[in-house]
Structures are given as structure tokens and as C-alpha cells.
Amino acid sequence: MEITGRLVADAAVRNVEGDRTVTNFRVAVNRRYVSGGEQREDTTFIDCAYWRSDAVAPYLTKGLLVQLFGHISARPWVSRDGEPMASLNFHTNEITLLGASRKAEPATAKNRRNRKNQAA
Template sequence: MEITGRLVADATVRAVNADKNVTGFRVAVNRNYKSQGEQKQETAFVDCTYWRGEGIAPYLTKGMVVQLSGFMTAEAWVSRDGEPMAGLRFRTEEINMLTRSGKQDDKPAGNKKQGLRPSEQFN
């Protein structure tokens, strides 16, 4: 499955256990359609995870358009009120960066590899 969207915030990395980290981010995916002859747009916000390494996180910045390949997973949890909850999350296997970030300097400090696109380096 593929989705294309715009990152709504910079990616974050969180520890899952002592030796495993996951990169998390959210993308806005727009759908254009006509209703009663009027052009409309609907936006879905998709929570995504990337388990193949946290080194890509500095490249995934707010405003960037990305194309993602992966699959949806259902996750269950219990709310603070004790209610069972569930949601969908996109488990990302490949990331293609279609635009640069909106930041002035979109290269993280210490990256010495010139000419290598992040999507080529981390997928």
C-alpha cells in the first residue's frame, strides 16, 4: 500500500525497549472530490511508524511531502478511563522524500555524505 502526504510535524524517536527505537511521524493525506457540483477537499491524518532505524528522523521535517510504502496495522490500548480503544497505524517500510523540508537548513549536523538522498541511504 502506498500513501502520499505532508508531514504535520517533525519526526520523533522513542525507545521501545533497551535496544530498539522507533521513528514516529504523522502525515496529512488530502482527498479531492466533487459533491453536488462543488469541488471539496477532505484531509485524513495518518500516524506512521518506521522501525528500520532512527537515523532518518532528522530528515523528516514539518511541511515535507513524502511517499510511503507499507501496510496498516490495528493497535489496541486501554484509555485512562479504562475503556478499550483501537486505532490504525501505517507501518512504513519505505520512505521517498518528494520535497525538501520547509526549514532553512534541512541537512542535519554531522551528515558528511554528499549527494546521497536520505531515502536512498535509509531504505
């Protein structure tokens, strides 16, 4: 399955089961449609987990447009008020960065670029 959306916050890396890490992030997927002659937009928020490497985490920053490949599942839970709820979880196998901004560039790459520009 493939989804495309924008990160709503910077990714976070978590240590689990000893030496394993997972990169968690959340994307907003927008759907535009016409209803009753009016243009409308619906947004779905999806929690994502990427287990393959945490090296991508510095690039996954708020506002970045990403294309993700993997599979989706629903996780039921109960709110503090006792209401049944559910969240969508995307188990990510592949990430393509589509709309990187300067903020998404790790500090080490920025420093190299700045030194290169100053030397010219």
C-alpha cells in the same frame, strides 16, 4: 500499500525494548473530489512508525511531502469520555522524500554547504 502525504510535525525517535528505536511521525493525506458540483477536500491523519533506522528522523520535518510504502492497521481505544475511538497506523517499510525544504536539511549538511559557499 503506498500513501503520499505531508508531515504535520517533526518526527520523534523513541527507545523501546532496550537498544531498539522507532521513528514515529504523523502524515496528513488529502483527497480531493467533487460533490454536488462543488470541489471538496477531505484530510485523513495517519500515525506512522519506521523501525529500520532512526537516521532518517532529522529529515522528517513538518511540512515535508513523503511517499511511504508499508501496511496499515487500525487501533481501537477509548477516549476520556468513554467514547470508542480508532486511529490509523502505518507500519512503514520504505520512505521517499518528495518535497524537502531547507528546514528538512540536517544542521551538519547546512554547515558543510555554508563553508563551501564561503570558500568560493
